[in-house]
Amino acid sequence: MKKGKALFGISTALILLLSACSGGNNEGENEKVDKEILEKVSKTGFPIVEEPLTIKMFTGKSNANLNFNWNDPLLVWDEYEKMTNINIEWTEQVLKDNLEEKRNLALAGGTIPDVFYSANLSNLDIFKYGKQGTFIDLSSYIEDYAPNLQKFLENNPDVKKGITFPDGKIYSLPALRDNDFLAIRISAFPWINKSWLEKLGMEEPGTTEEFYEYLKAVKEKDPNGNGEADEIPYGGVNLEYLTNWLRGSFGLGNRGSGFVDVAPNGDKTRFIATTDNYKELLQYVNKLYSEKLIEQNIFSIKWDQIMANGAEGKYGSTVFWDPQSTFKGPEGGNYVGLSALKGPSGEQLFSPVSSPLFSNGQFVVTKENPNPAATVRWLDYFYSDEGARLLYMGIEGESFEVVDGKYKYFDETIEANDASKFVPWVGVNPPGIVKQDYFSGAEGTEKSLTAAEKIKPFVPEQLWPSEFTYTEDENKTLSTIGADIEKYVKEMTDKFVSGDVSFDEWDKYVKTIEDMGLEKYMEVKTEAYNRFQKN
């Protein structure tokens, strides 16, 4: 008994001691920006500061560039340091997989960097720490110190709405995609095997009905001519890509991806998954699945299996990225992009397109930052044309050349681990803007660009950012009711398509969603949407 008590006492003491240690000294002084500092930051031209300045940044990295320490000489960063007189010290360089954890450790451990660069912060976190004062409001700096971003925001008011939080502040500067570069804003492209089309004597399908006919023909008429019915009319990584592509043909998704859009007549928000149109869409996809026109194991298929099938040229159609550069193989070059299909009631829309505001949480300035104005100016260059060229191509004559007006990496550049020895962007999604001329990833291939041209006329007029900014209460609703509803919809979508659940139970499905708290969920979405419109 006594021994037990003693032990308990010791451990309690230890716990108290420890908690005492870990508390405290988190309160940093909220430094007011010194006027003198501001005066030393030039508003135009380079260098940004006369006296060398060092800024500490935390950054996310990808597998491609993990082995290149950004503190070592790297073409782009060195050049930019020379231009600006600002030296960036990359205090932490973290692989994307560990980002969340490392970011939290950095926030918790007291060694808060000056900037979280390319750290994938969610709007939820940005607002949480912004309200606390850990991340500072940048809206006052944008006008004076970010002319390029300012210009973009003026031309794209929706982007400005998307980065403004419910308290009217801007805590984070975004990663943008140029308006003209549609190909990179399309999530996955629909592709169809052109040579099979020719063999079957068919035209490129323009309606959902024609698409069905094509899939059927692929299954029955042996277009690869090997005498076996081994063709897979439709195959892909998951069912979602297919339904996301097709939902525009049923008049859904007129604000881009996501669960909510705006009802066609009027200005009311609409929950997509309980509409009759959605039912029709699922019935159509269910027809494809039950007639085995969709790869039967699409719900459990693994990545390498798809790549193998793709390389063998088994797919008649898919929704994916440029098959030539992803699948490779003999059939890879035969695919051509499809546009939006015309649906049974004449609707034709290409829904899965992201807003130019690709992601918000890529550049956050913390309260530790000695010179936010200079920091914002440092980033602003990457929203300009020359800046995008520097970030994505490097320096002419050193990492790329201009051939017939096109920007091309040297072969040595590409060999260096997808150019990561020279340029920092690969797999990182850095803050700044991506422009078509300077982008050399899979979305920038000739094929993708042609495919995007076809899709262009059917892109929704207004596109919402991938997430609105919410208040804390709204966030709570979304992470409880919202998460449950979205999970349920995803699950039931697959079940309706696979036939596990029959369409007789549609009403029950709708009822369940309503019981889960759809009304409250929609209230939040509508509120956020209204705020978005007003900002």
Add this chain to the structure above:
Amino acid sequence: MEILEKENNVVAPTVHYKTSRIKKNFSANWQLYVFLSPALLYFMIFHYIPMYGVQIAFKEFYANLGITGSPWVGFEHFTRFFDSYYFWRLLKNTLVLNVYGLILFPVPIIFALMLNEVKNGAAKKWAQTLTYAPHFISVVVVVGMLVAFLDPVTGIVNNTIVKFGGEPVLFLTDAGLFRHIFVWSGQWQSLGWGTIIYLAALAGVNPELHEAARVDGATRMQRIIHVNIPAIIPTVVILFILNIGNFMQVGFEKVLLLQNSLNSETSDIIQTFVYQAGLLEGQYSFAAAIGLFESVINIVLLITVNQIARKVSDNSLW
């Protein structure tokens, strides 16, 4: 306590005697305590000290405020979990999957008893090696094998079914089959490993008992039932209680890897939910609350089973 002792003069001498005995004991056996200390330290540092972090289950965790600095929210995260649409499904799936696994608890015992009867040394060794080899395969690889074998189009199992004129079975996306696939593949993997302890216990059975039984005309079956089984019962009980201690912790990685939207009706368990909420969505407090809930169930079960075992069989952990 201290005050009580001082006040009560009658008790004091005994206490004094006791402490001096402890001291004496310590100085006599200090080497043993030194040996013990790394283990104690290990448990202290890695199992007891981290427990103070459990408090975030009752807080809204802000990384920059730290564990102790974050504001209290009481039982908010718990109510949120209990109110969730998926709560009952998660609980049911977790329990069913575990009970199913527990029902198969006797399988390695039976296998060990059978193996023990094999008198051909080489065959015995061979069978043993063969059954515990799968134990060393990593979960990811096992799932990879399952997916490859059970694939509806290219899998060997379905190809065989089709060859014999059947319809391919969608093993991986059938909610009804998930539990069987999960539990039996787990059984396949752990069977040989699980028998080792029982075999060791069986090796310890006094051969004289067998001889005596044989003299009395006991058949082989009777000898197993009346000699072998009673001999390993204490081991069985202890292992059973230990198993109960891990009750809610089914192999989470495997569930996650086998999960898809069509079988989540049965494959959605508390731990995959925690993974989703805690690691993927970064809701640490919520995930901690669920984890704590799970641990509470665990400890209640452990104590109950231990109590029952002590009453019924005289064997128990404490």
